[in-house]
Amino acid sequence: MFKIIHAQFLAPGIKRFVIEAPRIARKQKPGQFVILRIYEEGERIPVTIENSDPEKGTINIVVQSAGKTTTLLNSLETGGSILDVVGPLGKPSEIRNYGTAVVVGGGVGTAMAYPTAAALKRAGNRVISIVGARNKELVILEPEMREVSDALMITTDDGSYADRGFVTDKLRQLIENGTRIDLVVAVGPIVMMKAVSELTRKENIHTVVSLNPIMIDGTGMCGGCRVLIDGKSEFACVDGPEFDGHKVDFSVLVQRNAMYRDSEQRSMEEYRAKSAAVDPTSRNTGEKWGTQRDYVCAVQGEKR
Amino acid sequence: MSPTASKSKNPLSPKDRMKVPRQLMPEQPAEVRAHNFEEVNLGYSEELAQQEALRCLECAKPTCTDNCPVGIDVKEFVQRIVVGDFLGAAAKIREANVLPAVTGRVCPQEDQCEGKCLLSKKVKPLGIGYLERFVADYEQRMGTHIVPSAPPTGKKVAVVGSGPSGLTVAGDLIQKGHRVRVFEALHEIGGVLVYGIPEFRLPKQIVREQIGYMRQMGVEFETDVVVGRTITIDELLEEEGYDAVYIGTGAGLPQFMSIPGEHLNGVYSANEFLTRINLMKAYKFPIYDEPMLDLHGKDVAVIGGGNTALDSIRSALRLGARKAYVIYRRSDTEMPARAEEVHHAKQEGIDFQMLTAPVEFLSDGKGWLTAARCVRMELGEPDASGRRRPVPKAGSEFDLPLSVAIIAIGTTANPIVQSTTPGLDTNKRGYIQASEDTQRTTRKGVFAGGDIVTGAATVILAMGAGRRAAKSIHEYLTTGVW
Numbered sequence: 001m002f003k004i005i006h007a008q009f010l011a012p013g014i015k016r017f018v019i020e021a022p023r024i025a026r027k028q029k030p031g032q033f034v035i036l037r038i039y040e041e042g043e044r045i046p047v048t049i050e051n052s053d054p055e056k057g058t059i060n061i062v063v064q065s066a067g068k069t070t071t072l073l074n075s076l077e078t079g080g081s082i083l084d085v086v087g088p089l090g091k092p093s094e095i096r097n098y099g100t101a102v103v104v105g106g107g108v109g110t111a112m113a114y115p116t117a118a119a120l121k122r123a124g125n126r127v128i129s130i131v132g133a134r135n136k137e138l139v140i141l142e143p144e145m146r147e148v149s150d151a152l153m154i155t156t157d158d159g160s161y162a163d164r165g166f167v168t169d170k171l172r173q174l175i176e177n178g179t180r181i182d183l184v185v186a187v188g189p190i191v192m193m194k195a196v197s198e199l200t201r202k203e204n205i206h207t208v209v210s211l212n213p214i215m216i217d218g219t220g221m222c223g224g225c226r227v228l229i230d231g232k233s234e235f236a237c238v239d240g241p242e243f244d245g246h247k248v249d250f251s252v253l254v255q256r257n258a259m260y261r262d263s264e265q266r267s268m269e270e271y272r273a274k275s276a277a278v279d280p281t282s283r284n285t286g287e288k289w290g291t292q293r294d295y296v297c298a299v300q301g302e303k304r
Numbered sequence: 305m306s307p308t309a310s311k312s313k314n315p316l317s318p319k320d321r322m323k324v325p326r327q328l329m330p331e332q333p334a335e336v337r338a339h340n341f342e343e344v345n346l347g348y349s350e351e352l353a354q355q356e357a358l359r360c361l362e363c364a365k366p367t368c369t370d371n372c373p374v375g376i377d378v379k380e381f382v383q384r385i386v387v388g389d390f391l392g393a394a395a396k397i398r399e400a401n402v403l404p405a406v407t408g409r410v411c412p413q414e415d416q417c418e419g420k421c422l423l424s425k426k427v428k429p430l431g432i433g434y435l436e437r438f439v440a441d442y443e444q445r446m447g448t449h450i451v452p453s454a455p456p457t458g459k460k461v462a463v464v465g466s467g468p469s470g471l472t473v474a475g476d477l478i479q480k481g482h483r484v485r486v487f488e489a490l491h492e493i494g495g496v497l498v499y500g501i502p503e504f505r506l507p508k509q510i511v512r513e514q515i516g517y518m519r520q521m522g523v524e525f526e527t528d529v530v531v532g533r534t535i536t537i538d539e540l541l542e543e544e545g546y547d548a549v550y551i552g553t554g555a556g557l558p559q560f561m562s563i564p565g566e567h568l569n570g571v572y573s574a575n576e577f578l579t580r581i582n583l584m585k586a587y588k589f590p591i592y593d594e595p596m597l598d599l600h601g602k603d604v605a606v607i608g609g610g611n612t613a614l615d616s617i618r619s620a621l622r623l624g625a626r627k628a629y630v631i632y633r634r635s636d637t638e639m640p641a642r643a644e645e646v647h648h649a650k651q652e653g654i655d656f657q658m659l660t661a662p663v664e665f666l667s668d669g670k671g672w673l674t675a676a677r678c679v680r681m682e683l684g685e686p687d688a689s690g691r692r693r694p695v696p697k698a699g700s701e702f703d704l705p706l707s708v709a710i711i712a713i714g715t716t717a718n719p720i721v722q723s724t725t726p727g728l729d730t731n732k733r734g735y736i737q738a739s740e741d742t743q744r745t746t747r748k749g750v751f752a753g754g755d756i757v758t759g760a761a762t763v764i765l766a767m768g769a770g771r772r773a774a775k776s777i778h779e780y781l782t783t784g785v786w
Contacts, residue, residue, distance in 0.1 A: 023534045037491055043584065043593040044491075069593060084491040086528040216579050216594070219489040219530050220718040221499070223558035223573035233560050233567075238719060252567045255671035259569045263595030270590055 002036075002085040005058055007078045010140045013065040014108055015074045016050065022057030024049075024087050030115035031093030031210065031242055034061065035218040037084040038073055045069050046215045048112040049088060050141075059085075062111035062140070068267040075275075089218045090241045093208070097124040099182035102174065103149070104130045104167050104196055106188020110141050112210055113187040118148040120185075126150050128179070130170045132192065136161030168195045181205050186245065190254055197245030207245035211236050214257060228252045313387045316358055326428040327356040334651035338621050341503040341587065344648055345409070345437075350390070353438040356431045357385035359423060367420035368432060373768030374407075374472075376400045378417055378432055385435060394443035397436060402475030402518070403468060403767065405444060405510045406497060408437025410611075411764045412642045444513050453521075454481035459781045462487060462546040464531040464721065467495020468763045469754030470552035471515070472770030473777070474523045480778050484522075485546075487529040492583060495554050496763070499583040500575070502615050504622065505645070508582075532720035537728070541749060548777050551736060551745070551752040552770065555760045556718030560711055561607070565665025570597065570673030574606065574616045574712035581619050600624035603705055605676060607631045607662060608712030609639040611762075614649050616710045621652060628654050629704065633661040633681050633694040659683070659694065663701070665709060675703045715760050725750075735759055743773035748786050751777055 006018040024034060028049050037044045051060040065071040076082070093116045101120045105113035110131050121127045129149040133139040134157045146152045153170045154162035163170070167188075174181065184207040186196040193209040200207040213236050215225040220238040227236055228249035234240065314321070330346040331337070337344050348356065360382040368378040376397055384393035397404045413419070413433040421429035459482045463470045466488040474484045492498050494511045519525070529535060531553070540546045558573035560566050577596075580586040584594035604625040606617040609632035621628040630649070632639060635658050639646060650656070662676040680700035683692035717734035729737045729746040736752040738745050743753045753769030755761055780786065 023529065027534060041585075041592045043595075084528050086489065086491075086530060086534070088533055089530065216576060216584065217490060217499075219533075220557050220720055221489075221555075222576040222579045223560075224576040224579075226560075226567070226573075228567055233562075235557055238557065249567075255569060256567065258671075259597070260595040263589060267590055267593060267595070 001081045001083060004076055004078055004080045004082065007076060007080070009074075010062065011138045013074065014062065014138070014140055015065075016060055016062050016111075017073075017076070018058050018060050019082065019085060020057060021059050021085050021087075024085065025052040025057050025059050026054045028052040028059060028088040029092035030095065030119040031112070032088035032090050033112070033218075033241065034059070034085050034087030035089060035215065036061075036073075036082050036086070038069065038076075039083055042072075042083070043069055044084075044216055044218070046089070046212065046218060048108070050111040050114055062108060064108040067264045068271040071268070071271065086218065089237055091239070093119065093185070093242055095119045095123050098206075100126040100128065100180055101183040101185065102128045102130065102171060102181050104132070104171065104184065104186040104188065104192070105141075105145070106132045106167060106186070106192040107134070107138060108140070109186075109188030109192075109210070110145065113185065114141050114144055114148070116185055116187070117145060120183075121148045121150075125183075128174065128181075129153070130155070130167045132156070132167035132188070133161075134158065166195070167192060168199055171196060171199055175199070175203055175205075183208070184245075185242075186210075190250055190257070193245060193248075194250040197248065197250075201246050208242050209245040209248060210241045211243060211248065211253060212241070212257075213253060214259065312362055313383055314358060314360070314362065318361055321359050321361060322423065322427055324355065324359050326359070326431055327352045327434075329431070329434055331648075334648075334653070337504065338652040341619075341622055343507050344504050347441055348431075348434055348438040350388075350442075353385055353390075353435060354388065356435060357382045359430050360386075361422050363422055367422065368417040368430075371416045371420045372400075373416065373764045374400045374771050376417070376436070381439065382430070382432075382435060385439065390439050390442045391446065393435075393439040397439060400771070401767065402472055403514050403763075404436050405440035405514055406468070406506060407764050407767065408433050408435075408440050409506050409510075410501060410642075410762075412762060414643045416764070444510075454479060456483070457481045457781065459483065459547045460485070460545060461777060461781075462540045462544070462549045463552065464537075464549065465489075465495055465552040465554055465754075465756075466493045466515075466525065467552060467554045467754065467766065468497065469554075469766035469770035469773075470495065470550065471518065472767045473550045473552065473751075473753075473774045475518055475521065476771060476774030477777060478518070478521045478523050480774075482778070482781060483524075485524040485526060487531050487535075488525065488527045489530040489553075490583065491527050493525050493527065495552075499579045500612065500615070501763075502578065502582055502619050504618065505615065530720065532724040537721065537725040537747070537750060547781055548749045548751065550743075550770075550773055550777065551721055551750065551756060552754045552766070553718055553721055553756045554766075555715040555755040556734075557716050558711065559714045559716055561662070561713065563662060563664055565667060565673070566711075568665050568667050568673040569671050570706075570708050571665055572708065572710045574608070574612045574710050575715070577616050577710045578612070578619065581623075587619075587623055596623075597708060598624075599708060601626045602707035603627040603629075604708040604710070605629035605631050605657075605704065605706050606710040606712050607676075608714075609634065609641060610712060610714075611641045611645060613710075613712035614641045614645045614654075616712055617654055618645075618649055618652060620708065620710070621654065625708075629706075630654055630656045631660050631662060631676070631678065631704075632656070632658055634691065635659055635683065638691050657704075661694065661696070662709070666703065673706060673709060675705045676709055677701060677703050715755075717756065717759070721756070733759065741772060742776035743769055744776060744786075749780070 681694035754766035
């Protein structure tokens with residue numbers, strides 16, 4: 001059992017958890033993630049580590065409600081617990097002084113981009129960060145990113161905050177302005193990472209992306225997280241999650257991540273129906289779901 | 305094992321013993337079990353066990369024991385069955401083997417103890433595996449484990465990985481009075497016994513009971529620890545005060561064939577397919593959250609001829625597959641799977657496509673598998689492994705319609721421990737170098753065994769390595785000499 005010391009929404013549907021996990025907190029490095037399982041019947045899902053505090057023995061994770069497990073997770077509160085948390089997994093980001101690094105965070109991916117940006121800054125890089133979100137409410141970690149960046153640019157798809165547009169617009173501007181860029185790190189939705197990689201490929205700028213394939217054990221055993229890199233199978237859990245963006249076959253990643261869409265939808269619908277039955281006031285906001293305990297009771301009631 | 309000097313309790317003459325037929329293992333009918341995950345074999349009754357035990361010739365030099373990777377005193381435990389001392393038989397086995405209920409079910413006995421049974425020269429060999437399983441289950445039912453204890457030595461050993469070799473090391477060392485803590489990366493203890501081998505061959509309850517017994521003996525377990533990531537070998541030795549470490553991290557990442565279409569949806573590695581089913585209980589979706597593709601009415605094939613391949617395809621059949629194929633590039637005689645599993649699989653209606661290999665996976669144009677393009681093979685000259693090399697037959701291509709293909713052609717070394725432990729040497733395939741008799745690695749105080757040293761092998765070979773390691777760890781802890 002891993003105790004939730006603190007839980008707080010950063011944006012609608014995006015929640016930060018401070019979790020007691022002393023072993024992981026001691027070892028976490030930028031670019032790594034954890035796998036967690038909320039309860040006995042739960043699935044294992046990979047989740048971003050935003051930060052850690054080795055002194056206090058805690059890690060911060062940031063979760064966006066998408067399917068059942070993430071929605072259920074985001075219904076957990078301070079004082080609750082998560083059955084299993086394992087990590088830190090994956091290879092850490094390769095941190096050194098590249099010169100000028102552009103760190104691009106899209107949506108909840110900003111949480112994983114943040115520790116990498118901070119580490120690059122500490123290593124002496126000039127860090128230019130670009131944060132993109134669908135709208136104003138979904139811009140997360142702005143003060144944190146500002147603190148570790150020499151310059152911070154923000155875009156929203158709908159223009160409700162900062163500049164209207166996509167992160168690639170800002171990156172293109174930088175390139176067109178003749179800014180010398182030695183490294184681009186992009187973490188976010190697959191389409192975003194693909195667009196960034198296509199843009200930098202033409203300019204021959206080394207680009208690192210953090211991939212999020214379907215994963216089960218996360219420890220180099222099952223092979224579920226295989227991705228196609230330069231025509232060869234690699235495994236995101238032990239060879240990644242960061243890869244050279246110019247070598248990633250993004251269309252295979254998109255296709256494989258859709259493999260269980262039907263099951264995922266079914267899980268989510270049943271979860272919604274049950275949470276509504278448990279707590280009639282709950283709405284589809286990702287914030288007002290019935291508690292985990294209520295939900296687990298409902299599921300177990302059905303099994304009996 | 306020292307040869308036993310006790311006088312025979314067997315009332316039959318050696319000649320009469322050969323007239324007793326090998327007692328058949330009661331099993332679920334094939335047409336019933338093909339649709340459930342319950343265990344196939346039902347186990348001997350006391351009567352059947354005693355009848356079978358009578359067949360033992362009590363050889364002066366038992367070759368069965370010589371051929372057992374952990375050296376079980378077969379003759380002695382079988383004699384105890386003859387006289388009805390089933391708990392005594394179990395205790396005898398436990399001297400050499402901490403997981404008898406497991407090995408009685410999953411060992412390839414035909415290649416080991418039973419393969420060298422003197423009876424097999426004239427009639428069928430003694431059912432040693434069945435008898436081992438019987439006494440282990442009997443002991444479990446009686447709930448009367450004898451928990452051995454030794455005075456504490458004050459030494460601490462960390463075991464990395466809770467599969468068969470790690471459990472063996474833990475079980476042997478706790479009996480010597482050392483403190484033992486087992487670190488497991490997954491959320492459940494048992495390694496391949498829980499994520500790999502399916503319920504119908506090894507019920508998870510059996511594994512849990514065996515582990516419960518180890519807890520009783522004082523073994524500590526910690527799940528959710530990936531050694532190499534969560535904590536390193538050096539930190540275990542230097543910061544957490546362990547006097548020795550045993551690495552038994554098991555088989556690593558699955559191999560693929562590097563043929564076109566391997567990334568299509570519907571193409572699984574056997575490890576992923578089995579992990580979803582066994583560890584994550586995806587066959588109970590949506591009660592369990594882990595999903596898997598619905599196999600009802602679908603055509604499924606496994607590529608490979610080992611136990612993992614058969615476990616995968618028989619699981620697919622139980623999940624509703626309409627047609628279930630084994631595609632293997634060599635012939636029956638080269639198949640590495642246990643003979644009993646091949647026999648059971650055939651009874652259940654698995655279609656064996658021998659001397660066949662896929663060359664490409666075909667798609668519907670939307671990223672989903674629709675067929676495997678295969679070629680027929682013929683056997684040519686022997687290759688490096690001594691087996692005849694399969695060679696494609698010209699013009700033999702055909703398409704086998706499939707919704708799901710499971711690739712079970714082996715694994716490679718998991719790199720996590722090796723890459724985070726300076727001074728730990730590996731061979732050119734990435735497996736940890738360890739001495740064959742002492743299981744010592746190139747790092748002082750660090751031992752290794754099982755699949756992470758040999759590459760993918762069997763449960764019992766991993767346990768054999770565990771036994772040797774426990775012996776040599778004990779020596780090291782006692783003498784301090786490396």
